[in-house]
Amino acid sequence: MGMIxxxxxxxxxxxxxxxxxxxxxxxxxxxxxxxxAGRSLAAADAYRTDPARAYPTLEAMFAAERARPDGIDFVTIVSPNHHHLPAARAALAAGLPVMTDKPLTATLAQAHELAGLVRAAGLPFGVTYTYSGYPLVREARARIAAGALGAIRKIVVEYPQGWLAGEAVGKQAEWRVDPARAGLGGCIGDIGVHAFHLAEFISGLKVTHLLADLGAVVPGRALDDDCTVLLRFAGADGSAARGVLLASQIEVGERNGLRIRLYGEKGGLTWRQETPNALEWATLDGRHEIVHAGGGLLGPDALARTRTPAGHPEGYLEAFANLYRDFAAKLRGEPAPLLPGLDDGLRGMAFIATAVEASRAGAGWVPLTV
Known part of the structure; x- marks a missing residue:
């Protein structure tokens, strides 16, 4: 793997x-x-990689690695959003598959350009929507697909953080509030898009329309840091549901409180990222079940990406690793249907762009088109 x-x-x-x-x-x-180049060398030392393979430019890396018998097989892009398109373009042109951090690009126009490049190249491509890698998220998806909740009626997904409630200090904060590097959206592009993907991933439904209210709460901030989005979902079978997405980075005291609740005609479920090894299940007759990670009653999608027995917690890094296991399978030519890919990335960018533009215009309900 080569990292950008x-x-x-x-x-x-x-x-x-x-x-x-x-x-x-x-x-x-x-x-x-x-x-x-000096910082790239310093990073190589921290990662314990060969300093001769810490390159100053993409062109240098692709040329040198192409000449090696043990050259890189793919790249992963972990740079700020504005660099995703040029990095992916260069990698695909060099014949290398790509795994990229979300969001797909900085703008929707860039996302469509990248989509054309990926389709023309025909190479494996993945997007790290991390939370889809959790075993119990995959269990929830499988149970809903099997009809355990019946028709979905309501979806509520929340992603509260508080770390940007004051001045944006430090490398991680500064680029996220800078339109030149983050792109069109702030909070909506950083964590709101995670919530959006999670809602579609678990429910199996697609957002068709939205009503967005995005704000820059901290004085002087150019990008949104607080978001409320009403959603309308539809399924391939003609089913429909209402939803709400709340994402904020100015809620003091919140850490990384991603939570999703889905309610159907036969029951409801809740999953929380900060307690990811428990899935709460409720039914119309008043029963309340806690499904634990690692349990023997889990389905194949969850068990295939579980590493430890029940009671031995797995978390964020393991969920992230599941996406890389899926990507490794794709590189071997094996199926990996749960790995987020190009279509997920495009939908995420369409969601960001539509929400930002609709909120600025005060447009009310608008369709989400990709």
């Missing part, structure tokens, strides 16, 4: 490295870890 981004001070770069290497199917061996 993830230099000194990055949060997500080391996460990708730990996750990719967890199951020993992938190894980080090279990278353009920073646009600064």
């Amino acid at each position: 981004g993830g230099g000194p001070g990055a949060f997500i770069g080391p996460v990708h490295r730990y996750a990719a290497e967890m199951d020993r199917e992938i190894e980080l061996v090279a990278g353009v870890f920073s646009s600064d």
Whole structure:
């Protein structure tokens, strides 16, 4: 694996490295870890990779790795949003599959350009919507698809954080509030898109219309940091549901409180990212069940990505690693139907762009089209 981004001070770069290497199917061996050659070398030292394979530019990495018998097999893109398209374009042109962090790109126009490049290249492509890797998220998806809740009526997904309630200080905060690097959306593109993907992933429904109210609460901030979006969902079978998505980075005291609740005609379920090894299930007759990770009654989708017995907690890194296991399967030519891909990335960018533009215009209900 070659990494693009993830230099000194990055949060997500080391996460990708730990996750990719967890199951020993992938190894980080090279990278353009920073646009600064010295910082790229420093990152190579931190990652314990060969300093000769810490490159100053993408062009240098692709040329050198192509000449090696043990050159990289794919790249993972962990740089800020504005760099996703040029990095992916260069990798695909070099004949390399791509795994990219979300959102897909900085703008919807860039996303469509990238989609054309991916389809023309015909190479494996994945997007790290991390929360789809949790075993109990996959269990919830499978149970809903099997009809355990009946027709879905209501979806509520929340993603509260508080770390940007004050001045944006530090590398991770600064680029997220900068339109030149983050793109069109702030909070909506950073965590709102995770909530959007999770709602569609678990429910099996697609958002058809939305009504958005996005705000920049902290004075002087150019991008949204607080979001409320009403949603209308539809299924391929003609079913319909209402929903609401709440995402905020100015809720003091909140950490990473992603939570989803789905209510159907026969029951409801709740999953929380901060307690990811429990899935709450309720039925019309008053029963309340707690489904635990690692339990023997889980379905094949959950068990296939569970590493430890019940009672031995698995969390964020393991969920992330599940996406890399799926991607490794794709590289071998094996099916990996639950790995988020190009279509998920496009829908996420369409959601961001539609919500931002509709909120600015005060447009009321608008269709979500990709």
